[in-house]
Amino acid sequence: MTTLQEAVQRFTPLDPELMARRLGRPGPMPRVIIDTDTANEIDDQYAVAWALLSQDRLNIEGVTAAPYSFLHHRDGLYEAVAALQTGSGTDHDSKFVGPFAGWAKRLLADGRTADDIEFVTPDVGEERSYEEILRVFDACHVAHEGKVFHGSPAHLSSYDAPVDSDAAQFIIKQARKREDGPVYVLAMGALPNIGSALLMAPDIIDNLVVVWTSGFPSYAPFCNEPSLNLVQDQMSSRLLFECGVPHVYLPGYHVGAQLTISRPEMEHFVKGHGAIGDYLWHLYTNNPLHTKYAISQPETKTWVIWDIINVAWMLDAAYVPTHLTTSPHLDEALYWQKDPSRHAMLEAYDVARDAVFEDLYDRLAKNG
Known part of the structure; x- marks a missing residue:
């Protein structure tokens, strides 16, 4: 069976100048693919909606469904x-x-x-995510035909067996359109679609930028096991940090975790702002994770809308401050191991919470 180190040998390291360009700010109307486990909870829906309502700033090539499971x-x-x-x-x-x-x-x-408690398998999670993506498109009054793709029904189990799917093939196709400039994959879940695409087509790393939210900062001395996005498909997670693809890492803990929203804000700025505003309000007030985790008095609590950080980074550098660092190793115990000799990676260290939500609210107001 091929090891991670052997799999990485398939990738040609990028020239440092090309890596620097890919990790720089996106140009006008960047090409975007959103890879999302949309039905996992309620935050992905906000991110997809914000992106769809921002198509004067983003060229949305498509949205791919990612699997999820709490097994x-x-x-x-x-x-x-x-x-x-x-x-x-x-x-x-x-x-x-x-x-x-x-x-x-x-x-x-x-x-x-x-x-x-229901514990769905990854294939069920992928199907539910696909269906939820369609609901968000419909609520935003955006046609989904030719834009939404089924993803992997399973997480990666071997570097010899990438999971072929419409999503992985779409990522490869878009990354190979080199005349159109790089494509940014906003990854908001586990990574089997992206990991499989990379394994099937190692050549695409020169025209692909993966913008992923998960885990702790790479300098944090903590185990990343609490990160659902990272822990489900550990093989794809490790491949992302090892293969040399340009990567903008947006830690969930300490950074994305600041993106909380309250019920009064939802009622004032989201509810009533078009079909999508009402749908997001419905999700917030009928949050399936409140039931799953037996959260009492949910009306008194805020909720983290983690995954809008991906869209925020694409839209404005001031929304998500970053620093250039090196890609860490993710060890078998899910701790980071830093190595200053490694290839470059861009990493977020803060988020302008108020400015991010103000932009989202503005888009909803214009839509509604």
């Missing part, structure tokens, strides 16, 4: 619920204090158990 959480949740039910999961038992303890306690307090 990797299932065993931990069942174990935590069982421990609490039997009294063994105390605050002094480190085995059950962590990411699943609070969730399990809230479920039991709500009169539910782990059996009440």
